[in-house]
Amino acid sequence: MPVIVILGGGFAGIAVARRLEARLHPDEAELVLLSRDNYTLFTPMLPEAMSGELEVRHIVTPIRAQLHRTRFVLADVDEIDVLHHWLRYHHVLTRRSVVQSFDHLIFALGSSTSDFGLPGVAEHTWALKTLEDAELLRNRLVWLLELADTIDDEERRNRLLTILIVGGGFTGVETAGETGELLRSVRKFYARLRNRHARIVLVEAGPTLLAGLPPKMGQYARTVLERRGIEVLTGDGVASVDESGLTLQSGRRIESETIVWSAGVKPSPTIAKEEALPKTRRGAIETAQDMSVPGFPGIWALGDCAAIPDGEGGLYPMTAQHAIREGPHLAENLAAVLRGKSTKPFRYRTLGMMAALGGRKGVAQLPGNRVITGFAAWFFWRTYYLLRLPGLDRKLRVAFDWTLELLFPRDTAELRFGERRDPDEEMAQRP
Numbered sequence: 001m002p003v004i005v006i007l008g009g010g011f012a013g014i015a016v017a018r019r020l021e022a023r024l025h026p027d028e029a030e031l032v033l034l035s036r037d038n039y040t041l042f043t044p045m046l047p048e049a050m051s052g053e054l055e056v057r058h059i060v061t062p063i064r065a066q067l068h069r070t071r072f073v074l075a076d077v078d079e080i081d082v083l084h085h086w087l088r089y090h091h092v093l094t095r096r097s098v099v100q101s102f103d104h105l106i107f108a109l110g111s112s113t114s115d116f117g118l119p120g121v122a123e124h125t126w127a128l129k130t131l132e133d134a135e136l137l138r139n140r141l142v143w144l145l146e147l148a149d150t151i152d153d154e155e156r157r158n159r160l161l162t163i164l165i166v167g168g169g170f171t172g173v174e175t176a177g178e179t180g181e182l183l184r185s186v187r188k189f190y191a192r193l194r195n196r197h198a199r200i201v202l203v204e205a206g207p208t209l210l211a212g213l214p215p216k217m218g219q220y221a222r223t224v225l226e227r228r229g230i231e232v233l234t235g236d237g238v239a240s241v242d243e244s245g246l247t248l249q250s251g252r253r254i255e256s257e258t259i260v261w262s263a264g265v266k267p268s269p270t271i272a273k274e275e276a277l278p279k280t281r282r283g284a285i286e287t288a289q290d291m292s293v294p295g296f297p298g299i300w301a302l303g304d305c306a307a308i309p310d311g312e313g314g315l316y317p318m319t320a321q322h323a324i325r326e327g328p329h330l331a332e333n334l335a336a337v338l339r340g341k342s343t344k345p346f347r348y349r350t351l352g353m354m355a356a357l358g359g360r361k362g363v364a365q366l367p368g369n370r371v372i373t374g375f376a377a378w379f380f381w382r383t384y385y386l387l388r389l390p391g392l393d394r395k396l397r398v399a400f401d402w403t404l405e406l407l408f409p410r411d412t413a414e415l416r417f418g419e420r421r422d423p424d425e426e427m428a429q430r431p
């Protein structure tokens with residue numbers, strides 16, 4: 001029986017596995033899915049989880065609950081031989097190393113934050129890509145408030161209360177909006193901060209926010225954020241980052257101890273190691289329009305780690321919207337290959353894009369390039385993503401979180417999970 005191995009349990013990997021389960025008879029192929037987390041993260045709600053509007057656990061869905069007969073392995077992939085069809089992985093919990101052979105391999109490993117090789121970015125910035133990032137960043141923001149409320153050094157307090165967000169795309173814009181909401185909601189608990197605003201600065205290298213979308217969307221997002229006191233700097237990229245702030249290409253310097261990096265992503269580092277595969281300059285696996293990798297029979301790729309031609313001279317964008325459509329299509333093509341039939345090119349027209357700006361405001365591009373803004377867009381965003389969140393239990397939990405948020409301020413409990421960048425002694429050393 002042919003063995004089909006899927007790498008990655010995100011939007012793309014799960015979508016392929018589910019359609020393969022439905023399309024193939026159990027004795028037609030053995031299905032194996034490897035992923036380093038045992039859940040799928042619903043990234044569109046990650047900024048809200050970061051700001052404490054949503055409980056982090058409510059935006060993840062266990063992989064095992066989404067699959068029926070695919071064998072799930074909680075593992076990290078170490079080495080892949082795409083020519084001889086075997087790979088090596090290690091179990092995340094036991095670190096036991098295993099070699100797995102395959103007939104078909106599907107790359108759905110997603111992406112990771114890209115620092116574009118700029119000095120200091122990897123060491124001194126915070127990402128918002130994983131569930132852990134969201135939890136660490138929220139703790140950091142609460143920690144900043146606690147420390148700023150404690151110290152007497154005015155200069156340091158100003159630096160602590162300056163939060164920089166780099167990248168004016170969807171993630172950066174939503175993160176800026178949600179950070180503003182979190183700080184506004186809890187400021188009243190900090191006596192010494194009550195009468196002062198934290199400074200939030202959104203930095204974008206290009207001339208507008210939400211580049212590549214109708215200009216009205218970027219303009220509206222800017223107006224809403226600025227009205228809430230968030231500074232928006234466009235047309236000036238980051239040159240370097242260090243522990244006390246960043247320097248822009250213009251030479252301008254902004255002091256801050258919390259810089260959130262949402263300036264871009266690159267395909268998973270695991271793929272960078274696969275030298276045999278054809279890749280774009282950005283590092284994504286080049287596929288044909290049917291998502292097979294030319295010259296490598298049995299190798300397929302989709303989602304953020306793939307460069308899939310859109311048939312009009314471009315590539316499909318790296319979004320969940322596309323990944324969940326590519327998955328079923330790839331599964332149909334793979335089933336066709338197993339049955340000796342021909343594959344079909346993937347064709348999809350982007351439905352639109354949306355961003356929630358916090359404070360019940362949003363901006364959305366609808367089919368036909370129509371743009372809606374304000375409460376209507378925010379409501380549309382919430383309804384659409386609530387319906388898209390996998391699992392009825394998750395939908396109910398998120399709806400409940402949103403209802404509670406209407407009545408109560410955000411939670412300021414600082415939960416010390418994982419690694420903290422600032423050792424506890426710092427409070428004592430820097431009064």
Ligand SMILES: Cc1cc2nc3c(=O)[nH]c(=O)nc-3n(C[C@H](O)[C@H](O)[C@H](O)COP(=O)(O)OP(=O)(O)OC[C@H]3O[C@@H](n4cnc5c(N)ncnc54)[C@H](O)[C@@H]3O)c2cc1C
Nearest residue numbers: 008010011012036043044076077110303304318319320321
């Ligand atoms: C904050 C944020 C907000 C976003 N908002 C939106 C939005 O509103 N709308 C939208 O369409 N898109 C949005 N996106 C983009 C969207 O999340 C991605 O395009 C989508 O997740 C791509 O799906 P994927 O399956 O290719 O990758 P992922 O969902 O990233 O899944 C990759 C999987 O591979 C696993 N993996 C990686 N490396 C290994 C390894 N070596 N071994 C084992 N497993 C591994 C990972 O753990 C993960 O489970 C957002 C992204 C972010 C970060």
